[in-house]
Amino acid sequence: ACEIAIIRRKVDWLLSPLRLSHSDLQRVQALMRQEMELGLGKETNARSSVCMLPTYVRATPDGTERGEFLALDLGGTNFRVLVVRVAEDSIRIASEIYIIPTSIVQGTGVADLMEQILPLGFTFSFPCQQLGLDKAVLLNWTKGFNASGCVGKDVVQLLRDAAQRKENFALNVVAVVNDTVGTMMSCGYEDPKCEIGLIVGTGTNACYMEEMRNVGTVEGNDGRMCINMEWGAFGDNGCLDHIFTTFDRLVDEKSINPGKQRFEKLISGMYLGEIVRYILLAMVEKQVLFHGKPCTKLQTKDIFKTRFLSTIEIDGLGLRKVLAILRDLDLHATFEDSVLVREVCQTVSLRAAQLCAAGMAAVVEKMRENRGLDQLVVTVGVDGTLYKMHPHFSQNLQQTLQVLAPKCTVTFLQSEDGSGKGAALVAAVACREA
Ligand code: ADP
16 A cells, blocks of 8 residues: 555656646636737737738638639648539538658659649648748748758749649649648638637647737738637747646657747647657656566657557546557556556646647637627637547547636537648639639
8 A cells, every 4th residue: 555655656746747727727828828919910920939820811711602623732641632622502522633641742743633724722731921822931841841942932832833844734823721721711611600720630730810900910900811820839939838847848859840849749649649658758767657667669759659548548448458558569567557557648638638728718818809709609620630539638628728718609610621621712712702
């Protein structure tokens, strides 16, 4: 019994920095709000860790959009080319003409399968300084991407040049769209209240409809514009340092972009497994797991997958299944070990959902104040495998958001193929207005 108490104390000591109080979350919310304001200001933009990039998308769909569009999607796990048909009562993928893993995109002729010159929407899910709907200068790569010669260039022009050079034909690119915007737009087609887009997949990011009068970085004061927050970089200026744990610092140091995307590294699919792995290593070292036996395999980067968290945290999942996952990693775990591993996973995924909620609370509260409302009713279009597959993430997100932003009624709507459909819809709205 004494040994159990000692283990408990060590575990709590290791995990307590990851357990955020209500006031911790309120502080994160307030910081996000502050960074949003800085990011929107013409003079203050450079000081913010949240870029607040204008997207030149000024309206969500109104249902009158029609036609066939080509959608290119680069930035997720696969590179895809789709034909999307926007009709009176539906929007659907007419055909998926191309799909390859992004890891082999380079060197592959893409345009050869695109015979039809349809207006094209290009989903490009990296931070871009947009100068118009069809002009977007890449600021930096994220999520492990790193192709040379692209940063500082207009990605639409790079795409056009590549098509011209390799396949000798012209592309009719009418819009470049971030995946958050695509997600918001595709959900907006079904629900006009959808004015926010959220991604929790490999990375995390959000966009929302901001009042033009508050967007200091673009001329004009009328109406609204969708702002791509690039919130994954929240904290890159040091404002979240009080939240980071030893484990977060290790994940960051060993990543390919140290010091960058610090908020994302607390939340998204590319990193949660890694955080868990570092905690488990520390627990082994402190002799609370696996009898303190050194585990060579656990020292391998990315060996503990984020999808393991989803499996391990399923309610009522027999500990035998947890044991099986651990055994695959050559970890000879006891039942007590697997109970602890589950607790670690729960702690990490709960914190991720709560931090995401704190960010979202800042967004919905700003929208409510912008519109001078006592109550805001709004829908968030969401995409990303972590959000969709994790057994508790979405519930934890919604519950925390309700507590942090009680004056907002927020509905989450999962997007189906948001990047593809959304890009087509932005193209459609652009063609409608042209
Ligand atoms: P992208 O954001 O690149 O479009 P996804 O939304 O498919 O891609 O997210 C991929 C991420 O989701 C990966 O980082 C992976 O770790 C994570 N992931 C895959 N399966 C699961 C799962 N079952 N539960 C939680 N996360 C998962």
